[in-house]
Amino acid sequence: MKKTIKVPQQLLLLVALLAALNTFAQNKKPNIIIVIAxxxxxxxxxxxxxxxxxxxLDKFAARGVELQRFYVAPICSPTRIGLLTGKYPDRFGLREQVIRPHHVGGLPTAEKTLADVLATAGYKHRAIFGKWHLGQSDKKYHPLNRGFTSFYGHYTGSIDYFTHYRYGAHDWHRNFTPVTETGYSVELVGKEAAKFIRESSAAEPFFAYVAFNGPxxxxxxxxxDLLKNGYDASKPHDKMPGDEGEKNKVNGENKIQEGQGNTLRQTYAAMVTGVDDAFGEILKAVEAKGIADNTIIWFLSDNGGSTTFGGSNLPLKGMKGSEWEGGVRAVSVVxxxxxxxGGKKATELMGYVDILPTLSKLAGAKNITATDGTDVLNGLKGKKLPERYLFLGKQGVVSQRWKLNAGQLFDLSKDPSETTDVAKAFPQEYSKMKNALAGFQKLVIPNPLISQPKGWQPPVNWDINQISSQK
Known part of the structure; x- marks a missing residue:
């Protein structure tokens, strides 16, 4: 006769509680933080x-998954479009130029953004911090009308880091309201994002999209940051490139010299250190909140560095604005x-159009419209992804091994610096890549942006309500 073992009621309750907690943990939606340099x-x-x-960033990369083959568009606005829609910006005619202050238009309002998608998945708090750069000529392009529930930052690019001016007007906002705040823009954005994280509810998932304007x-x-990078006030200062000072005058005065180091590269390096410090504030907020195990953080650059302004993409060829690896293969860690x-390097082909489908699936979003990207969670876990092609724009397309650009074929598995055209040695692969490129080029439509009338100036404080009322 078998003995019946009597289990204490308290133990049964404990087992049930642990099972319930485990189920809750498995079903809980992750917090999502995207950070763009x-x-x-x-x-x-x-x-x-x-x-x-x-x-x-070094500690983050050591603990996370570094993406060795992560591709973006070669300039700012197009990458943001692809990230937030999961679609190539070519579909909207917005691949080859950024949305500038004098442009009328923006990301088409019919398109759903990642923030819109996450809203349907139960993410009540969807905040954007920093640079928008997807349209400021009408209220309909404003982040709060594109799925986000709060906005802190600036509409345009290339603002003065200290005065926050652009085109002679102050471009700094909280939601729809222009605000005046003293401080270095990257630092302000990092602190505001960290505050949002600290004040978030543990019971509700959040989405934070942090777009630093640096470097x-x-x-x-x-x-x-200059001092950390060897700045010596007794030594001369190199003249810095660009005319942003003329564009960002405050009451007619050019203040652009503030914050410049001895050399261009030193100044750029110090700006990168500033971005790293602000990113550290976000990481500390996540750790202090105790939510690291339920928060996915995706860091990336919007394109390669500009060598004109002190950036470096070595050993990759090219720079920002080009479809060479130095322009489109981006630093990225998840x-x-x-x-x-953690501590792994993912070598599978991934790109900016994959962010929306991947995070949407993790969030449990339903009825997602078709995108040009795909869910790459398996790639982040070190698993092999299906063979595919990514469109780089113009004459560029890339696969896991091969790349076609400007009519030349490169074997990236042996030649990541794109030194040797192997089109004649691999005619079949060359033909496949040309066919893939031809298919992508059918997506391209003309640029729809138009310019404001000659002599146009933005309203005081870049007040979007005034811009919309002028129509």
């Missing part, structure tokens, strides 16, 4: 180049404590 080159982070001072021109760094094995 502006014009950060492949050779401009400490984990690629020990001369760069980026301790927070994009104009060349301006904080004094403390971290999710306990879910992704």
């Amino acid at each position: 502006d014009d950060l080159g492949w050779n401009d982070v400490g984990f690629h180049n020990p001369e760069m001072i980026t301790p927070n 994009h021109s104009p060349m301006q760094a904080r004094q403390q 971290y999710w404590q306990g879910q992704l094995q």
Whole structure:
């Protein structure tokens, strides 16, 4: 006769509670944080180049998954479009130029953004911090009308880091309201994002989209970051490139010289250190909140570095604005404590159009419209992804091994610096890549942006309500 073992009631309750907690943990939607650096080159982070001072990014890369083959568009606005829609910007005629202050138009309002998608998945708090750059000529392009629930930052690119001016007007806002705040733009954005994280509810998932304007021109760094990078006030200062000072005048005065170091590269490096420091504030907020195990953080650059303004993409060829690897292969790291094995390098082909489908699936979103990207979670976990092609724009297309650009074929598995055209040696592969490119080029439509009338000036404080009322 078998003995019946009596299990204490308390133990049964404990087992049930643990099972319930485990089910809750498995079903809980992750917090999502996307952080974009502006014009950060492949050779401009400490984990690629020990001369760069980026301790927070270095630690982040050591704990996360570094994406070795992550592709973006070669300039700012197009990458943001692809990231937020999962679609190539060519579909909207917005691949080859950024949305400038004098442009009328923006990301088409019929398109759903990642923020819109996450809203349907139960993410009540969807905040954007920093640079928008997707349209400021009408209220309908405003982030709060594109799926986000709060906005803190600037509409345009290339603002003065200290005065926050662009085109002679102050471009700094909280939601729809212009605000005046003292401080270095990257630092302000980092602190505001960290505050949002600290004040978030543990019971509700959040989405934070953080778009730093650094280290994009104009060349301006904080004094403390210049000193870390060897600045010597007794030594001369090189003249910095660009005319942003003329565009960003405050009451007619050019203040662009503030924050410049001894050399262009030193100034740029100090700006990168400033971005790293602001990113560190975000990481500290996540750790202090105790939510690292339920928060996925995706860091990337919007394109390669601009060598004109001090960036470096070595050993890759090319720079921002080109479809060579130095323009489109971006620094990117993904971290999710306990879910992704840290300290790994993912070598599978991935890109900016994959961010929306991947994060939408993780969030449990339903009825997602077709995108040009795909869910790459398996790639983040070190698994092989199906063979595919990514469109780089113009004459560029890339696969896991091959790349076609400007009519030349490169074997990236042996030649990541694109030194040798192997089209004649691999005619079949060359033909496949040409066919893939021809298919992508059918997506391209003309640029729909138009310019404001000659002599146009933005309203005081870039008040979008005034811009819309002028129509």
